[in-house]
Amino acid sequence: MDLDQTLNTLLVSLFHDIMDLEEKSLITEEYSDITVTDMHVIEAIGMGEPQPSSVIARKLDITMGTLTKAIDGLSDSGYVNRERSTQDKRVVLLSLTKRGEKAFEHHAMFHRNMIRGAIAQLGEEEREILGKTLEDLMKYLRSL
Numbered sequence: 001m002d003l004d005q006t007l008n009t010l011l012v013s014l015f016h017d018i019m020d021l022e023e024k025s026l027i028t029e030e031y032s033d034i035t036v037t038d039m040h041v042i043e044a045i046g047m048g049e050p051q052p053s054s055v056i057a058r059k060l061d062i063t064m065g066t067l068t069k070a071i072d073g074l075s076d077s078g079y080v081n082r083e084r085s086t087q088d089k090r091v092v093l094l095s096l097t098k099r100g101e102k103a104f105e106h107h108a109m110f111h112r113n114m115i116r117g118a119i120a121q122l123g124e125e126e127r128e129i130l131g132k133t134l135e136d137l138m139k140y141l142r143s144l
Contacts, residue, residue: 053071071094080097
C-alpha cells in the first residue's frame with residue numbers, strides 16, 4: 001500500500017473510531033434519551049448567555065428547520081430552554097437547563113480525556129507537529 005492509501009485508510013479509520021467511541025462514551029444510561037447529534041447541539045448552545053437559534057444553526061451548519069426539530073426534542077427532554085427575545089419577538093433564544101449543562105460537561109470531559117490519552121505518549125515536539133499537521137489538514141478540508 002502506498003503512502004496516500006495508508007493515510008486515507010488511517011484518516012477514515014480514525015474518523016469512524018472516534019465517532020464510535022464518542023457514541024459509546026456519551027450515550028450512557030443517564031443520557032439514553034438523546035443522541036450524539038443532540039450532544040453536539042448542546043455543545044453549540046454552550047454554557048454562556050442565551051443565543052439566537054440562527055447563530056446555533058450557523059455554528060452547526062444546519063438549516064433552521066433541522067435545528068428546530070432537534071430543539072423540540074431537547075426542550076421536551078429538559079435539556080434546553082427556549083425563549084423569545086424581548087427586543088425582537090421573532091428571535092428565539094436558546095440556553096441550557098441544569099440538565100443540559102450537566103450533559104455539556106459530560107461531553108466536554110469525553111473530549112478532554114480523549115485528547116489527553118491521544119497525546120500522552122508524545123513528546124513536546126511531536127505534539128507541536130501533530131497540532132500543526134491537523135490544523136493544516138483542517139484548513140485544506142474547509143477550503144474544498
